[in-house]
Amino acid sequence: MSHSNPPSPRRFAATGPLSGRIAVPGDKSISHRAIMLGALAVGETRVTGLLEGEDVLATAAAMRAMGASVERGADGTWSIHGVGVGSLLQPGAALDMGNSGTSTRLLMGLIASHPIRAVFTGDASLSRRPMGRVMAPLSRMGAAFEASPGDTLPLMLRGISPAVPISYRLPVASAQVKSAVLLAGLNTAGLTRVIEPVPTRDHSERMLRGFGAAIAVGEEDGARVIELTGEADLTPQTIAVPGDPSSAAFFAVAALLVPGSDLTIENVGLNPTRAALYDVLREMGARIEEHDPREVGGEPVADLRVRHSQLTGVAVDPALAPAMIDEFPVLFVAAALAAGTTTTTGLEELRVKESDRLAAMAAALTLAGARVEERADGLVIEGSGGDPLRGTPAGGQVATHLDHRIAMAMAVAGLASRDGIEIDDTAPVATSFPAFETLLGEAQA
Numbered sequence: 001m002s003h004s005n006p007p008s009p010r011r012f013a014a015t016g017p018l019s020g021r022i023a024v025p026g027d028k029s030i031s032h033r034a035i036m037l038g039a040l041a042v043g044e045t046r047v048t049g050l051l052e053g054e055d056v057l058a059t060a061a062a063m064r065a066m067g068a069s070v071e072r073g074a075d076g077t078w079s080i081h082g083v084g085v086g087s088l089l090q091p092g093a094a095l096d097m098g099n100s101g102t103s104t105r106l107l108m109g110l111i112a113s114h115p116i117r118a119v120f121t122g123d124a125s126l127s128r129r130p131m132g133r134v135m136a137p138l139s140r141m142g143a144a145f146e147a148s149p150g151d152t153l154p155l156m157l158r159g160i161s162p163a164v165p166i167s168y169r170l171p172v173a174s175a176q177v178k179s180a181v182l183l184a185g186l187n188t189a190g191l192t193r194v195i196e197p198v199p200t201r202d203h204s205e206r207m208l209r210g211f212g213a214a215i216a217v218g219e220e221d222g223a224r225v226i227e228l229t230g231e232a233d234l235t236p237q238t239i240a241v242p243g244d245p246s247s248a249a250f251f252a253v254a255a256l257l258v259p260g261s262d263l264t265i266e267n268v269g270l271n272p273t274r275a276a277l278y279d280v281l282r283e284m285g286a287r288i289e290e291h292d293p294r295e296v297g298g299e300p301v302a303d304l305r306v307r308h309s310q311l312t313g314v315a316v317d318p319a320l321a322p323a324m325i326d327e328f329p330v331l332f333v334a335a336a337l338a339a340g341t342t343t344t345t346g347l348e349e350l351r352v353k354e355s356d357r358l359a360a361m362a363a364a365l366t367l368a369g370a371r372v373e374e375r376a377d378g379l380v381i382e383g384s385g386g387d388p389l390r391g392t393p394a395g396g397q398v399a400t401h402l403d404h405r406i407a408m409a410m411a412v413a414g415l416a417s418r419d420g421i422e423i424d425d426t427a428p429v430a431t432s433f434p435a436f437e438t439l440l441g442e443a444q445a
C-alpha cells in the first residue's frame with residue numbers, strides 16, 4: 001500500500017507533443033465493484049481489463065480475507081469464486097484499506113448486513129477522511145461501530161443479520177454512500193431504498209442488475225430513487241472493464257495544453273455520470289472527438305481523439321460536479337493555461353478526498369506561477385492565455401499530500417511549464433494509475 005512506500009520525488013518538464021494511440025487502464029470504480037459482486041456470487045466471475053492499482057488490490061485482499069478466491073490468470077484475466085450473499089467469513093485480521101475511500105465505504109456496506117466483525121485501517125490520508133456518512137445509514141440498518149474521533153479510521157464494525165431495510169435520502173451527493181447502502185441491502189430481506197437528489201455515478205446499479213439483483217431505478221419529485229429487494233442471489237458474470245475516464249483525463253488535458261499534440265485515447269468509459277469533464281473542456285474550446293462509440297461491460301465507451309487547443313475560461317456549472325468530481329484537479333490545470341477566468345463553485349466535497357483538493361491545488365498552482373484564488377467552495381483561476389506556467393522555483397516542490405490526483409494533475413502542468421514542476425512524491429500514483437509515467441513516455445515518444 002502507498003503508505004509503506006518511500007516518497008518518490010520527480011520533476012516533470014516540457015518534452016514535446018503527445019501523439020499516437022494509447023489505452024488507459026481499467027476503471028477504478030468498476031473494478032472495485034466487479035471484485036465485490038463477484039465475491040458474493042457463487043461460481044466463477046471472470047474480469048478482463050481490471051485496474052491493477054493499489055486501491056483495487058486492497059479490495060481484492062479484503063474479499064480474500066472474507067472467504068472469496070480472487071486470482072489473476074497468466075493472461076491478465078481475473079477469476080473470482082464467490083462465497084454467496086450472506087456467507088462472508090469473519091476476517092482474521094484488520095482490513096488494510098491503504099489509500100482507498102471506495103474500498104472502505106463499500107466494504108462497510110457489505111459487512112454491515114453480515115454477522116461478522118471487521119476492523120478497518122488505512123494510511124494517513126484515509127485515516128483523516130469522514131466515515132460518519134456511511135456509519136449513519138448502516139447504523140439504522142442495525143450495524144454497530146466503534147470509530148476513532150471524528151468518525152474516522154481505524155474503526156471497528158460489527159455487522160448484523162438479519163439487518164433492517166431502510167429508505168435513505170442521501171445528505172451528500174456520494175456514490176460511495178449510495179453504494180454502501182445498496183450493498184448492505186443485498187443481504188437484507190425486504191426493500192432497501194436510496195433517494196438521490198443529485199445523481200452520482202451509477203456503476204453499482206448497472207452492475208447489480210447485471211449480476212441479477214432485483215433493482216429498480218425510478219424518479220420521485222425530481223430525485224432518483226433506487227430500490228433493491230433482498231435477499232439477493234447473484235449470478236456470476238463475465239465482465240470487461242472499460243478504460244477509466246478519470247485516468248484518461250490527465251492525458252486529454254496534457255494533449256490539449258502541449259502545442260502540436262494529437263493523441264487518441266482508446267476505450268474510454270463515457271458513462272454520463274462520469275464524463276462531464278469532456279463536455280466542460282469542449283465548452284472551453286477543446287478539440288475532442290469521440291470515435292467508434294460502443295458498449296463495453298454495460299457501459300458506453302469511445303476512443304477520444306484530442307488535439308492541442310487554445311482554451312477559454314468558463315464558469316463551471318456546479319450541477320456537473322458529481323459527474324466530474326475526481327477531474328477537478330486536472331481541470332484547474334487546464335484553467336491555469338486558458339485565456340480568461342475560470343470559476344468553480346459547489347465543490348465542498350473536494351475538501352474531504354485523499355487531500356483537501358481545493359487547498360492542495362491552489363497551493364500547487366500558485367507555487368508554479370498560476371493566479372489562483374481559493375474560496376470556500378471552489379477556485380477562481382485567472383488563466384495565462386496559453387503561455388506556459390513558470391514552474392516551481394529552485395528548491396520548491398509541489399506538496400501532494402498522499403493524493404494521486406494532485407500528483408498527476410501537477411505532472412501535466414509540468415509538461416506545460418517553462419522550468420518544469422518538481423513534485424514531492426509520485427508514489428501515490430500507484431493507487432489508481434501505476435502505468436502513468438510509462439504511458440506518458442509512450443505518448444511522447
Ligand SMILES: O=C(O)C1=C[C@@H](OP(=O)(O)O)[C@@H](O)[C@H](O)C1
Pocket residue numbers: 028029030102173174175176177179201325326349
Ligand atoms: O463510488 C465510487 O467509486 C467513487 C465515488 C466518488 O466518491 P464520493 O462518493 O465520496 O463522491 C469518487 O470521488 C471516488 O473516486 C470513487
Ligand SMILES: C=C(OP(=O)(O)O)C(=O)O
Pocket residue numbers: 055099100101102103326353354405432
Ligand atoms: C476520491 C478518490 O478515490 P477514493 O475515494 O476511492 O479514495 C479518487 O480516486 O479520486
